[in-house]
Amino acid sequence: MNGIESNAAAAALKNPIDWAQASCDALMAKYRPEQLPPEGRWHYHQGIFLYGMLKVWEATGNEAYLVYAKEYVDKLIDEYGSFKFARDELDAMMPGLLLFPLHAEFGEERYRIAAAKLRGMFHTLNRTSEGGFWHKDKYPYQMWLDGLYMGGVFAMQYARYFGEADLFDMVLYQESLMRRHMTDERTGLLFHAWDESRSFPWADEETGCSPEFWGRSLGWYGMALADFLDELPPEHPGREVVKAALRPFVEALIRYQDSATGLWYQVVDKGSEADNWLETSCTSLFIYTIAKAIRYGAVGEECRAAAERAYQGLIGRTRTDEFGLVVPEICIGTSAGDYTNYVTRPVSENDLHGVGAFILACAEMQKLQGLQK
Numbered sequence: 255m256n257g258i259e260s261n262a263a264a265a266a267l268k269n270p271i272d273w274a275q276a277s278c279d280a281l282m283a284k285y286r287p288e289q290l291p292p293e294g295r296w297h298y299h300q301g302i303f304l305y306g307m308l309k310v311w312e313a314t315g316n317e318a319y320l321v322y323a324k325e326y327v328d329k330l331i332d333e334y335g336s337f338k339f340a341r342d343e344l345d346a347m348m349p350g351l352l353l354f355p356l357h358a359e360f361g362e363e364r365y366r367i368a369a370a371k372l373r374g375m376f377h378t379l380n381r382t383s384e385g386g387f388w389h390k391d392k393y394p395y396q397m398w399l400d401g402l403y404m405g406g407v408f409a410m411q412y413a414r415y416f417g418e419a420d421l422f423d424m425v426l427y428q429e430s431l432m433r434r435h436m437t438d439e440r441t442g443l444l445f446h447a448w449d450e451s452r453s454f455p456w457a458d459e460e461t462g463c464s465p466e467f468w469g470r471s472l473g474w475y476g477m478a479l480a481d482f483l484d485e486l487p488p489e490h491p492g493r494e495v496v497k498a499a500l501r502p503f504v505e506a507l508i509r510y511q512d513s514a515t516g517l518w519y520q521v522v523d524k525g526s527e528a529d530n531w532l533e534t535s536c537t538s539l540f541i542y543t544i545a546k547a548i549r550y551g552a553v554g555e556e557c558r559a560a561a562e563r564a565y566q567g568l569i570g571r572t573r574t575d576e577f578g579l580v581v582p583e584i585c586i587g588t589s590a591g592d593y594t595n596y597v598t599r600p601v602s603e604n605d606l607h608g609v610g611a612f613i614l615a616c617a618e619m620q621k622l623q624g625l626q627k
Contacts, residue, residue: 270623273569273579274310274616277609278319280578287326290606296330296339298404299587299606301349306613308355313617320359327352327365335367342379343390344405347372351408354415373412376405376424382450386431395451398590399436399444402429403474403481410485425482426492432475433499436463441523442506446471447590456591464590467522471590473539473611476503480546497552500543504553507540508560516560516567520585521596529597534583537568538611545615545622558622565619568612584608 267273281290281303290300304323311319327349331337340346350372357365380388382395387405389398406425413421436444447464449457456464479500486493510522517532518540519525544561547553573580584605588596602608 267569270565270616270619271310271313273572274306274613274620275314275316276579277581277613277616278307278310280575280580281604281606281609282318282322283577284604287322288329290326294329296337296346296349298345298348299610300326301351302610303606303613304349304610305351306610306617308352309614309617312355313620320355323352324356324360327356331364331368333364335364335371337368337371339372340390341375342392344379344387344401345390346404347375347408348404351411354411357415369412369416372408373418373421376409376421382431384431384450386428386450389447393447393454396447396449396454396590397428397432397435398447399432399471399475402432403478406478407481407485410482414485414487419487422486422490422492426495429479429482429496429499435461438463438467441467442502442509443467443472443522444475444503454590464592466524466591466593466596468588468590468596469518469520469522469533469536470539470585470588470607470611472507472522473536473543476500476507476543477539477614479503480543480550480552483546483550483552497550500547500552504544504547504557507544508557511540511560511564512567516563516565517571518564520599521593524593527593527597531597531601532583533585534568534571534581535585535605535608535611537564538608538615541565541568541615542611542618545618549618549622561619561622565615568615580604581608581612 267276288294304326307319308323350369353365353369386397388394389396389401409421409425413419435448445463446468449462452459452462479496482496511518512525515532517537519530520533521530524530541561541564544557548557571582580603582603584602584607585599586602586605588599
């Protein structure tokens with residue numbers, strides 16, 4: 255699209271859910287469900303995008319979004335509930351969030367069976383000496399912030415959907431380990447990863463932590479806490495524990511928000527460094543976290559301005575191409591490391607990490623603005 259057409263298209267997007275739909279539509283126009291990258295795999299990249307798409311379906315009733323997500327899942331899971339997935343990593347659980355709404359809507363037994371296979375991984379994953387799940391077998395004795403979202407939200411939804419209440423406490427214990435080992439008292443932020451063995455090159459000799467505060471890992475952690483409030487029963491004591499953890503975390507994020515743009519930097523606390531850069535996927539996840547924290551009363555209305563400023567800054571970065579809306583400035587998948595590792599990562603556009611996060615942020619802003627119950 256030329257500049258005039260792009261401006262006209264953006265002007266037609268009035269509410270946050272309009273922006274979410276435009277982002278869904280752009281990827282649907284470009285890819286068949288089974289072609290979403292990495293093609294033909296059960297993977298959290300597709301999982302986060304399609305999970306956002308299902309939130310748009312819930313908000314709008316547009317069944318095209320439900321059908322698209324179902325087609326992705328049905329290409330990978332056979333009629334007996336069998337499918338290929340990585341059995342040694344928390345990341346493989348995240349697309350399982352698609353199975354609960356599909357089972358509720360269509361009642362197909364294969365979705366229940368597939369969810370049970372993913373749930374069974376909690377019996378076999380390797381653990382630290384305290385019972386913390388290794389993020390992946392290739393990262394022995396390591397807990398990553400990412401893992402709390404990848405496995406924790408799935409476990410809580412499974413607990414609620416299938417009545418397995420012990421999973422609530424299991425997830426809350428995992429979060430407590432991360433918070434205890436990975437929180438930096440000076441900033442209030444959490445380091446990306448923790449190595450109990452202190453054997454990885456990035457691990458601090460005393461703490462075992464990686465040295466930097468990476469934006470998207472903090473986003474996964476914050477979104478996990480916020481989503482736990484969706485799942486925990488009203489009477490569960492863990493609700494207040496989660497709120498108590500969410501409050502200082504949100505306050506710390508807001509302290510590091512860029513005042514000029516409303517966005518956050520790739521390495522969150524080092525915005526003054528010339529080679530650091532503003533990153534949209536972490537910004538999206540922070541918007542989601544702050545908006546939901548406000549909605550659940552974990553933080554007060556004084557945080558609303560930060561969410562609104564970030565949302566306006568985020569949509570202001572978008573543009574359009576021949577398929578539709580483009581979300582730019584997205585860091586590709588990234589392992590834990592030092593400062594140079596993060597700031598030299600390739601930047602992409604419409605990467606599913608960022609598109610999924612963008613859609614979820616818009617869907618949550620729709621609720622915060624009182625436009626959806």
